[in-house]
Amino acid sequence: MAAQDVVIKDIFGEADKVEILGKLPAILWAYLETARLLVRNIDTAPGSSARSAKDAEKILGILESAAEYLGNESLKTTLGGHSKMLSALGRGELSEQDFVKTFVEDLPRLEGMAGPRPESLPDPLISSWLADQATDAADRIRKGRAGDLVVSVELLDEIRDYLAAEAVSEGIRSILVVDNAGTLVINIGDKTDLDAVSLAAVAAANFAATEKIAHLIGERDFVLLFYKGHNESFHFTRAGKDYIVVTIFDNSLSLGLLRLKITEVAQFLIGKLPKREV
Amino acid sequence: MAFINKSAKEIQVKVVYYGPGRCGKTTNLLYVNQKMNAKFMGKMISIDTRGDKTLFFDFLPLQLGKIRGFNIRVQLYTVPGQVLYNESRKMVLKGVDGVVFVADSMEVQREPNKESLLNLKENLAEDHLDLDELPLVIQLNKRDLEGSVIPILSQETMTNDLHGLLKHPVPVVMASALQGPGVFETLREISKITIKSVHYKLRS
Ligand SMILES: Nc1nc2c(ncn2[C@@H]2O[C@H](COP(=O)(O)OP(=O)(O)O)[C@@H](O)[C@H]2O)c(=O)[nH]1
Ligand SMILES: [Mg+2]
Numbered sequence A: 001m002a003a004q005d006v007v008i009k010d011i012f013g014e015a016d017k018v019e020i021l022g023k024l025p026a027i028l029w030a031y032l033e034t035a036r037l038l039v040r041n042i043d044t045a046p047g048s049s050a051r052s053a054k055d056a057e058k059i060l061g062i063l064e065s066a067a068e069y070l071g072n073e074s075l076k077t078t079l080g081g082h083s084k085m086l087s088a089l090g091r092g093e094l095s096e097q098d099f100v101k102t103f104v105e106d107l108p109r110l111e112g113m114a115g116p117r118p119e120s121l122p123d124p125l126i127s128s129w130l131a132d133q134a135t136d137a138a139d140r141i142r143k144g145r146a147g148d149l150v151v152s153v154e155l156l157d158e159i160r161d162y163l164a165a166e167a168v169s170e171g172i173r174s175i176l177v178v179d180n181a182g183t184l185v186i187n188i189g190d191k192t193d194l195d196a197v198s199l200a201a202v203a204a205a206n207f208a209a210t211e212k213i214a215h216l217i218g219e220r221d222f223v224l225l226f227y228k229g230h231n232e233s234f235h236f237t238r239a240g241k242d243y244i245v246v247t248i249f250d251n252s253l254s255l256g257l258l259r260l261k262i263t264e265v266a267q268f269l270i271g272k273l274p275k276r277e278v
Numbered sequence B: 001m002a003f004i005n006k007s008a009k010e011i012q013v014k015v016v017y018y019g020p021g022r023c024g025k026t027t028n029l030l031y032v033n034q035k036m037n038a039k040f041m042g043k044m045i046s047i048d049t050r051g052d053k054t055l056f057f058d059f060l061p062l063q064l065g066k067i068r069g070f071n072i073r074v075q076l077y078t079v080p081g082q083v084l085y086n087e088s089r090k091m092v093l094k095g096v097d098g099v100v101f102v103a104d105s106m107e108v109q110r111e112p113n114k115e116s117l118l119n120l121k122e123n124l125a126e127d128h129l130d131l132d133e134l135p136l137v138i139q140l141n142k143r144d145l146e147g148s149v150i151p152i153l154s155q156e157t158m159t160n161d162l163h164g165l166l167k168h169p170v171p172v173v174m175a176s177a178l179q180g181p182g183v184f185e186t187l188r189e190i191s192k193i194t195i196k197s198v199h200y201k202l203r204s
Helices: A013-044 A049-070 A073-091 A096-114 A128-143 A153-166 A196-216 A255-272 B025-035 B083-093 B107-126 B155-163 B183-203
Strands: A005-008 A149-152 A172-179 A184-189 A225-228 A232-239 A243-250 B003-005 B010-018 B045-049 B053-067 B070-078 B098-104 B136-141 B172-174
Touching: A005 A153, A013 A049, A013 A096, A013 A128, A013 B107, A049 A073, A049 A128, A073 A096, A149 A153, A153 A184, A153 A255, A172 A196, A172 A255, A184 A196, A196 A232, A196 A243, A196 B045, A196 B053, A196 B083, A232 A255, A243 A255, B010 B025, B010 B083, B010 B183, B025 B053, B025 B070, B025 B098, B025 B183, B053 B083, B070 B183, B083 B107, B098 B107, B098 B155, B098 B183, B107 B155, B136 B155, B136 B183, B155 B172, B172 B183
Parallel strands: B010 B070, B010 B098, B098 B136, B136 B172
Antiparallel strands: A005 A149, A172 A184, A172 A243, A225 A232, A232 A243, B003 B010, B045 B053, B053 B070
């Protein structure tokens, strides 16, 4: 990341950490199930460990980053040991027999850390959905940037210049570019004195609520989202999957003209702004 | 605002699940939605973003049978927990009749729990409502983590923390919204005291 980059923080970044901690015991149990399955497979069909070892390694990856965040040294060490054993097994440097011997000894200790066994475990492999979700979240936590968006200062300037020249000069009072979760990305125009941060959060909530109304009445979305005030009006539109463009304009501006402009603006933004990975 | 239809003998109340981000508010509603007889339930609506993260609110309308000859309808709402969404929380709180405060038992959430309860108090005050006068139940969630490697707060610590911010003690329910224990107990408790308070207001 260059010094000139602007990080638009993911509102849910901190929450992801809380979430993964809450899931840690369940993931530990899922790992233990997979580990026992692996040992059983080796017992019943020697030479067949490769697949279940892969599954175990996948869950182990999630656990290691969760343990890192938790800061529990003894858990980290145990998991690190497993990680080494599994990869040695995969490379054929460790025989299945030797692997089982050391591996099985460790499992009760891990069970102690997992706490009471939940009554209903997700299926042996923790449903692949949960695994994928948790892997993603853990990965983001590991990289320390959750769903943050990184935009360069040059790009922000370029977008601001574009909006000023193409939109604000044409009778539009203000434009706010907001991400899906309500984070303000860009705010330009003569309304900079208003509480744009709150406006952005509420606008995103309102936009999501309106989309839900569309679904409830069987529409995919509303083509036009528009609120007419006494002096000024608001117009909302999506720019791709990640952004919402909120436009504040004078009632003297024709709605047709506005829509034409905003469609252009949205297209421009889709081409320029980064897409969120998550 | 409770809606009372005397001729149809029906009372409708609004209950809001409040608490810090990721404490399990949505999970409470999901569990109720999963386990309750569909006959007594409307459709659950979640206004969320990127998967399951509440952006505005979740909504679940329920019918809870008869009390003193009145049909009881309860509408459950959750609020978004993130600090930035305070305006949205205020909107959801409008006309609230009862609150379930969901506290997260994880040690790392000790301060966020207290901040969230204070935030609730402030937001209600702005609407001229007094948290200490409102039907309130505290749920200590995620008790399933007890005994695991994740450090959690004791019932006593949490109760002291949260009661310390209130004038009178309120009912406290231990729960695991993920696994179920305590979810319906919380719902029963808040419904009971909310209906009682609505009845009381009705008489005076
Ligand atoms: N271990 C554990 N996790 C829980 C519990 N309740 C909720 N969670 C998890 O906590 C996370 C956030 O829950 P959610 O209901 O979305 O929180 P909200 O932000 O308050 O609506 C999810 O990953 C849930 O699965 C619980 O009782 N125990
Ligand atoms: Mg939620």
